[in-house]
Amino acid sequence: MLREPFRLPFAFFTSGAAALLFQVLWFRALGRVLGNTVWAGALVLTAFMLGMAIGGLLVARWTQRIRNPARAFALAETTVALTGILPVWGLPLLEPVVGQWLAPLAGHPAAMAGVRLALALAAMLVPTIAMGTTLALGVRVLAHKETTRALGVLYAANTFGACFAPLVAEYYLIGALGLRGTALAAAGLNVLAAALVLTQPPGVAAVAAPAPGSYASRKRLLFAAAAAGGLALALEVIWFRLLLLYAPGSDTIFAFMLTLVLLGIAIGGALAPLLARLQIVWVTMGSSLAVVVGYLLAGWTSGSGKPDLVHYAVPLMLPAAILSGSLFTLLGAELRAESQNPQPAIGVLTTANTLGAALGAALAGLVLLPRLGIESSLFLLAAGYALLPLLVAKPARMALPLIAAAAGLLLFPFGRMDMHLKAAALPYQLLDDAKVVQVTQGPTTTLQLLKRERFGDALAWRLLTDNYSMTAINSEARRYMQLFAWLPLALHPEPRRALLISYGAGNTAQALLDEPQLRQLTVVDVSPEILGASPVIHGKRDPLNDPRVQLVLEDGRHYLRTHGEQFDLITGEPPPPLIAGVVNLYTREYFMAVAERLAPGGLATYWLPVPQFKLEGARAVMRAFCDAFPDCTLWAGGQRDWILMGGREFRNRPSAQHFSRLWRDAAAAPRIAASGFEYPVQLGATFLADAEQLRRWYAGTPALTDDYPKRIAPATAVGEPAAEYAAWLKPDGARRRFEESRWVAKHWPAEFIEASLPFFAIQPVLNGGIARDVVRSMPHLDAILRNSDLRIPVLWLLGGDVTEQEIVNRRLAAEGYRHDYAYPLGARALAERDYATAGDLFAEAAKQGPGPAGALAAYALCLAGLHRQASAAEGAHKLAPQLRCWSDQATKP
Numbered sequence: 001m002l003r004e005p006f007r008l009p010f011a012f013f014t015s016g017a018a019a020l021l022f023q024v025l026w027f028r029a030l031g032r033v034l035g036n037t038v039w040a041g042a043l044v045l046t047a048f049m050l051g052m053a054i055g056g057l058l059v060a061r062w063t064q065r066i067r068n069p070a071r072a073f074a075l076a077e078t079t080v081a082l083t084g085i086l087p088v089w090g091l092p093l094l095e096p097v098v099g100q101w102l103a104p105l106a107g108h109p110a111a112m113a114g115v116r117l118a119l120a121l122a123a124m125l126v127p128t129i130a131m132g133t134t135l136a137l138g139v140r141v142l143a144h145k146e147t148t149r150a151l152g153v154l155y156a157a158n159t160f161g162a163c164f165a166p167l168v169a170e171y172y173l174i175g176a177l178g179l180r181g182t183a184l185a186a187a188g189l190n191v192l193a194a195a196l197v198l199t200q201p202p203g204v205a206a207v208a209a210p211a212p213g214s215y216a217s218r219k220r221l222l223f224a225a226a227a228a229g230g231l232a233l234a235l236e237v238i239w240f241r242l243l244l245l246y247a248p249g250s251d252t253i254f255a256f257m258l259t260l261v262l263l264g265i266a267i268g269g270a271l272a273p274l275l276a277r278l279q280i281v282w283v284t285m286g287s288s289l290a291v292v293v294g295y296l297l298a299g300w301t302s303g304s305g306k307p308d309l310v311h312y313a314v315p316l317m318l319p320a321a322i323l324s325g326s327l328f329t330l331l332g333a334e335l336r337a338e339s340q341n342p343q344p345a346i347g348v349l350t351t352a353n354t355l356g357a358a359l360g361a362a363l364a365g366l367v368l369l370p371r372l373g374i375e376s377s378l379f380l381l382a383a384g385y386a387l388l389p390l391l392v393a394k395p396a397r398m399a400l401p402l403i404a405a406a407a408g409l410l411l412f413p414f415g416r417m418d419m420h421l422k423a424a425a426l427p428y429q430l431l432d433d434a435k436v437v438q439v440t441q442g443p444t445t446t447l448q449l450l451k452r453e454r455f456g457d458a459l460a461w462r463l464l465t466d467n468y469s470m471t472a473i474n475s476e477a478r479r480y481m482q483l484f485a486w487l488p489l490a491l492h493p494e495p496r497r498a499l500l501i502s503y504g505a506g507n508t509a510q511a512l513l514d515e516p517q518l519r520q521l522t523v524v525d526v527s528p529e530i531l532g533a534s535p536v537i538h539g540k541r542d543p544l545n546d547p548r549v550q551l552v553l554e555d556g557r558h559y560l561r562t563h564g565e566q567f568d569l570i571t572g573e574p575p576p577p578l579i580a581g582v583v584n585l586y587t588r589e590y591f592m593a594v595a596e597r598l599a600p601g602g603l604a605t606y607w608l609p610v611p612q613f614k615l616e617g618a619r620a621v622m623r624a625f626c627d628a629f630p631d632c633t634l635w636a637g638g639q640r641d642w643i644l645m646g647g648r649e650f651r652n653r654p655s656a657q658h659f660s661r662l663w664r665d666a667a668a669a670p671r672i673a674a675s676g677f678e679y680p681v682q683l684g685a686t687f688l689a690d691a692e693q694l695r696r697w698y699a700g701t702p703a704l705t706d707d708y709p710k711r712i713a714p715a716t717a718v719g720e721p722a723a724e725y726a727a728w729l730k731p732d733g734a735r736r737r738f739e740e741s742r743w744v745a746k747h748w749p750a751e752f753i754e755a756s757l758p759f760f761a762i763q764p765v766l767n768g769g770i771a772r773d774v775v776r777s778m779p780h781l782d783a784i785l786r787n788s789d790l791r792i793p794v795l796w797l798l799g800g801d802v803t804e805q806e807i808v809n810r811r812l813a814a815e816g817y818r819h820d821y822a823y824p825l826g827a828r829a830l831a832e833r834d835y836a837t838a839g840d841l842f843a844e845a846a847k848q849g850p851g852p853a854g855a856l857a858a859y860a861l862c863l864a865g866l867h868r869q870a871s872a873a874e875g876a877h878k879l880a881p882q883l884r885c886w887s888d889q890a891t892k893p
Contacts, residue, residue: 009157010139011196015077016161017168018189019131020262022084023048024169025183026124029091032706034116035558036581037526042362043113047120048128049358055132060347069140069343074194075139079130081190087123088183091704092589099561106562132354133187134158136346139332148276151346156269157328163262166255175710179484218335222352224391225331229353230360231384232324236261237290237364238377240319241446242298243487244466245424247309250714257313264318266324275326276333281389283327285401288322288385289408295378296413299420307648328353331671334392342604354702365443373441375417383409421448424467432462438536442529442693449533455820457807461537463505463530470530470575471504473537475801476768478507479675480637483686484571485511486672488603488633490659490683491747492568493652499524499597501556501572501585506534508545508571514668524552547876557590566599573607577617578714586712588703591628591646598648604629608642608726612802617713618725619701621696627703633743634688636729639767642688656751657678674802676766676792684756685735685763688728690743709827723817729767735760758788765793774798774852775878778859782883785863794831798856800824819844830856835864839873846874855879862886 013783030044059066066072098119101767105112135154142150175181219335240257247253275283298316328349335345386405389398415586425436425448438449445465452460453475460474461547485508489495496519498512511523523544531551535542544551552559556572572594574585576736584590606625622644626632629646637643660680662668677683689697704711727733735757738744746752762784764770770777774797781797784790795801808824826841842857852876861870862885870876871886 007196007199008138008141009153009542011073011160011193012134012154012157014189014196015134015193016158017165017491017522018077018080018084018161018186018193019158020162020165021169021182021189022080022088022127024166025088025179025186026084028179029087030120030123032129032584033095034119035555036584037553037555038365039113040116040555040558042365043117044120044359046358047117048124049354049804050121051128052132052354053358055127055129056136056347056350056352056354057132058129058347059133059136059531060344060351063341063347066137066140066343067470069137070197073134073137073141074198076130076133077190077197079196080127081187081194082376082607083130084127084190085183085187089180090795091123095589099558102562103564107269113543117829133347133564134720135350136343138197139346140341148329149273151332152269152272152326152329155272155325156266159266159325163259163266166258170252170255175708178707179709182708202549203599212546220391221335222348223332224388225328225335225349225352226356226359227384227388227391228324228327228331228444229356230363231287231356231381232265232321232360233357234360234364234368234377235317235320235324235381237361238368238374238381239313241369241441241466242316242374242420243309243313245420245446246299246467247311248468248576248578249466249580250578257317260313261317261321264321265325265328268322268327269329272326272329272333276330279393279397279401279462280327280330280334281393281397281401283323283330283391284385284388285321285405287320287327287388288382288405289325291382291385292408292412294318294320295375295416299423323843331392341600370442373417374420374749375414379409379412379414392683408609417694420682421446424448425450425464428462428464428469432460434460434462438533440532441530442527444527445529447527447529447533449536454804455711455807455811457810459807461505464532465527465530465575468576468579471507471573473505473507475675475796475803476638477505480641480643481505481507481573482511482671482675483635483637483643483677484508484573484605484607484681485514485569486662486677487643487683487686488569488571488605489662490680491513491650491652491654492603493601493654493658495568496520497565497567497599498522498569498571498609499567501525501559502574503531503544503568503618504573506538506543508573509549510538510541511671512569512571513543513546513548514662514665514666514671515606518548520550521546521548522550522552524554524556526553526555535626543685557584557593558594560590560597563597566597566602568599568602570594570598570602570604571606572604576609576612576714577621578612578711583704583709584706586704587706587709588624588627589706590627595646595648600649601647601652603645603647603650606644608634608644610641610642611640611722612715614713614715615722615724616701617704617715619698620704620711620713622706623698623701623703626691626694626698630691631743632691632694633685634690634694634728636734636763636767639729639769643686650747653747656749658891659749659752670802673792676796678790678792679759681755682759682762683754684738684744684748684752685759687738687741687744687756688734689737690741692742693737693740703762710800729763729769731760731763734763762788762790762793765797770797772799775855777882778855778880782859785830789833791831795827798827798830798852800827804856819848819883822848823851826853826856826860830860835860839864839866843869843873851877852878859883 022816027044034040105115122883138154139150169182173185243257244335297314332346332349335349389401421439428450431453436448437451442448448464450462450464451458462472463470495517496517498518499522500509501524503523509523534544575582598604625644632644632646635643662672663680765780770780770824777797804824805828808821822841822845826838826845829838829841839857839861842860844852845853846857854873855878857873858870858876858879867885
């Protein structure tokens, strides 16, 4: 049995843990029902804070009615337990119904926002009101103790409990129990808190003497409490955005960052009795300096190498969070100053602080970040703390704290943001030999647009969101992203309406718009930053400028629930599965919503980035997709990027003529060929498995569902594909499954089944499975040149692509020939089987420096029958012996 002095703090510890668990669960459930946009998230947070604020106000007004605060606390905890479970268990059942309710408001953003707020309030109002009463009731139970000590102990205990909850939830509870089971665990903690307080012996009747009155009036103190709450939550939003430049925005990373902030607040509450010896003005001044110094020190480390997230997060957030926790406690003591009963003061303190917090979080995400950016927002918030003394101190006592805070603001390290942005972009700049051409700090992400140039023109692009490469435009990415469209377009008899969920770099949209029959393309995306990069990347050929495109800034899942129209094609390439919230776009419930929006005979394709899953995660996603689409099939867009396809009552078997129509289109054909599909029959060689073959692989694996989101099992590091993934890509096995597939026999053009078979052997090159070492890959090059007339795999094996060839053409037309064009022109000649010209051009390129050009010159000249010139080519000794056309004695060293 717990000793009496520890019983109430432990009750608050369990109450805080339960509150954070419920908050995590409610936000997940409401995110699925109301959407996962930054605006919907702000409304859900506002509803949560409003409930807490109402609870604080009610407990302040009911002071005379509540005669037994311990019993009232137990009742509040029991209320949270009983009503907190309802949103977690009930909202998933109501998701389709709520979608129908919201459907008429789809074109009215203001009305939609109001209804979303009302629904969030309705879901959380009762339990959050109950939560908002508990702190004031607990302090009243300890009314015989000095307010700063009582409030500090309980606030610290409550926040300590809260700081452990996110980590326990993310690392254990949600995975083991599911969301509904975790809700029951949270309710159990509430019941435990109630039981602990009910067994608390009655406190001493006398109450502690109130502290001397302060200079500040009650209204000014409440305004200060609101401002402190707003500054603290705004800082949390800005801090998290900054730290995401150093770590992916996964659920566990967010849990770690939240834990660190809550830990600081808890420490601050515990230290408040010691800091009470200082005047509040010095605590506010310290908070301002902590923001400035934390930003200055974040990332500094004495060790070698790149510092990890902890080295950024601890100095950045912990000192300011500690002082924020102390400030809340000290303001509570000031508010109680003239009152014998602490309950009203702590109640209104809770109300003011939570209302300010709701406003601060919304302003930070929707106003400060998009308008000022991270660095200027931090400066503004530091200035806000520096100005708080104006509300809580006499003018005579303000001078020194204000001077100290002003000195800190004058030393604010402006320009340090460039270092953080460069640190996030540097790995990709080195990988691509690229430069940053645009930076956007918006409401949903910090976007850096990287451009790789060749001969002064754009060769490739990469979109970096925070520190994660979200999408790209290069030969490899373009191939799989456009295959999302070309595969169903070839199979569908009459594609008129298409839905694209997640725009990315615009590759898939561009491919869909190549279809002349397409009348409407609806593009749904949550990120205005990514959509804003499209004109920079595509220029005059921006897909978003096509009159057939209807752009919707919304969460894809919410769009499916709130719009009733049906589509012939639906395709989706959501963010990587590691990113927080993205699991909602991979569950069985989501895929069923996709199936419902398909018109009869429609097809859906979906991204499956297999190396980003552990094996059990990939199986769970496949199971979820195949549960929604019994005719599911699996295709290889690349070594790392696979495609799931399924239909709704899909029975079509297109003729070869219909299947090949895009290859006869003057606009579409060159783009399709550039991605390695020079002939329509090559689509068949991307086949990996049909539903029957897939079920044998994922048999026994439970599907990924909304209730068990941890089954997604994202890989924490993306490396080479696992052996099981690699086995699926082996050409002989994929070819055998294609020949045996009932789905292929039923839906693939009969004339193309046999014709597709030889192209399976080429897939390792087109999938990116061959190491990009030109000399070592020359046996593959030789096989392609001798056994096919394909051009694109030749260019790719030589390190080039069609985009590079187009750049060279433009440069030749503008300025004539230059020696550094010799290598790409040699690659073109080799792809066209003009071996003599290729040999001469590669020989010229070999004279410009070391590289593979010499071996290529010798090889091309051998194919041209020019054996003597081949052996004399500079660098000919690098050519593999089996590819030489001369004896070793004739090799030039």
